Amino acid sequence: MERISVSADRDYEILIEINWQKSIEPYLNNRGQVAVIVSETMRERITDLPQTDAQIHIFTVPDSEAGKSFATYQKLLDWLGAAGFTRNDLVIAVGGGAVTDLSGFVASTWLRGIDWIAVPTTLAAMVDAAVGGKTGINSEYGKNLIGSFYSPISVLVDLSWLDTLSDRDFAAGLAEVLKSGFIADGQIVELLKAKTLSEVRTNQALTLELISRTVTVKAKVVSGDFKESFDREILNYGHTLGHAIELHSKYMLRHGECVSIGLVFAANLANQVGILSDEITTLHVSILERLGLPVSYESRHWPELRANMAIDKKSRSGTLRFVAISEIGKTLRIEAPVESDLLAAYERLCS
Ligand SMILES: NC(=O)c1ccc[n+]([C@@H]2O[C@H](COP(=O)([O-])OP(=O)(O)OC[C@H]3O[C@@H](n4cnc5c(N)ncnc54)[C@H](O)[C@@H]3O)[C@@H](O)[C@H]2O)c1
Structure with missing residues (x-):
């Protein structure tokens, strides 16, 4: 135990x-x-x-x-x-x-x-x-x-x-696990690199390690900022577009599936504004895709998603704010990004 x-x-x-x-x-x-x-x-x-x-x-x-x-x-x-x-x-x-x-x-x-x-x-x-x-x-x-x-x-x-648990729900949970890896624990990213969903599911020791590492990340963040005044916000990595997609899909997609697409978007945006390497940006897509999680959304939905993001609770006083990473384990915020960068980051994930 x-x-x-x-x-x-x-x-x-x-x-x-x-x-x-x-x-x-x-x-x-x-x-x-x-x-x-x-x-x-x-x-x-x-x-x-x-x-x-x-x-x-x-x-x-x-x-x-x-x-x-x-x-x-x-x-x-x-x-x-x-x-x-x-x-x-x-x-x-x-x-x-x-x-x-x-x-x-x-x-x-x-x-x-x-x-x-x-x-x-x-x-x-x-x-x-x-x-x-x-x-x-x-x-x-x-x-x-x-x-x-x-x-x-x-x-x-x-x-x-x-x-x-269905494969679909298991994979959805892994999106949050991977998120924790990117924001705070590079070993999670290493453990998930090149793994398929079934390789994770059938390996109980690996599943246990992933759960305990992810819970440790969350426990540490929550202990430092219980009421989400600032630091806890890093747990929302991938969630700004994720919530917008969840609303757009009328909750037909799982929360973790939406976060998966949101993680790709957050990485694309950080790459677009020049703070994240191509290699780590691509790593987001390759790990999520191999786990069977969605990494793209339709181009035509952008106007609605953009409007949904504006009402997301993480936008402050009319400006958008994104949790981003500059390297694995190093978080920062992108405040009020220009519209062309947002669109470019979205276009890169479109099917
Ligand atoms: N409080 C928080 O910090 C926080 C964070 C993330 C998500 N959430 C909330 O959590 C909810 C999503 O949670 P979820 O992903 O666990 O989904 P869920 O609770 O909707 O469960 C998904 C499905 O799995 C079934 N299920 C549950 N356990 C099972 C098992 N062991 N075997 C087979 N089926 C099982 C459920 O009956 C349900 O049909 C959302 O409402 C979201 O808002 C809260």
């Missing part, structure tokens, strides 16, 4: 390579009630419940973004209310990032905050969504608009969940 510490609104640990039912037992002592929040698809996999004297309730919510709705949030609060959840009780989120985001938000607002534990079941949630204490739901005005910064008391990363 590996332990990675986070120091944010509270100090907590991310435990990696554990059996979640066993590892959760100490957290259940002296609890009256426990709510396990799980998505419909994952419900059947909750069989052996942890040993505890507490009363366990299992609350099933719709999968993915459908669960991150105000209606589901309200239903969960009603369930907690009807069951009489107190400050001493516990919420356990078992699922992908959608479930951990939703459950963390429920925990953060019930009685002004009760304890919660994240048990991420997708690669993306293990390395990203469940780490860092951002919780939330979607509003009709946009994604993640309602939320809070509220850390869990622990994150339990049980790798056995990954056995049933």
Whole structure:
């Protein structure tokens, strides 16, 4: 087992390579009630419940973004209310990032905050969504608009969940892994260089090392800047165009797939303005492509993507700001790039 510490609104640990039912037992002592929040698809996999004297309730919510709705949030609060959840009780989120985001938000607002534990079941949630204490739901005005910064008391990363994850979702998680490599850990880039998706998936030691390195990057960044005032923004490498594509695709593409295209764009832009070498720019494309991730988008969509980027939360006072790298592990910002550079960077990734 590996332990990675986070120091944010509270100090907590991310435990990696554990059996979640066993590892959760100490957290259940002296609890009256426990709510396990799980998505419909994952419900059947909750069989052996942890040993505890507490009363366990299992609350099933719709999968993915459908669960991150105000209606589901309200239903969960009603369930907690009807069951009489107190400050001493516990919420356990078992699922992908959608479930951990939703459950963390429920925990953060019930009685002004009760304890919660994240048990991420997708690669993306293990390395990203469940780490860092951002919780939330979607509003009709946009994604993640309602939320809070509220850390869990622990994150339990049980790798056995990954056995049933689709190749598509596994690859999407790897986009975030590679992002962490480019911004802060060159060894991740080395480990992924020349690897296919199946070479990663079938190599458990490699998967474990990638998860633990990526979580370490995020834990360090989040511990230094929990509320994203500046330093945490580096985690948004590839996300400015990524979010714009996510919105444009009406969320039909996975978050990690959009980040993959966004990473290529960010590298192209840095190369275009003369701060990133051709070699590292091309490396973005070759690694992502070999992992089976998308690296291009249609040229005709640029006007809409450009408009979407303008409303992205990382644009400040009307100017666009991009996280970029000048070499592996060295981040900087590109502020208000000229339109011709943006367009050129986009044209280079068009199919
Ligand atoms: N809070 C944060 O810092 C943060 C960071 C990144 C992403 N997010 C959020 O996370 C969400 C995306 O998370 P995600 O990529 O995990 O997607 P997801 O939660 O939508 O899950 C993707 C699919 O995988 C299924 N699934 C989950 N675990 C499985 C398993 N072990 N085997 C088989 N199928 C499984 C789910 O039922 C779902 O259909 C988005 O809502 C995004 O906004 C949050």
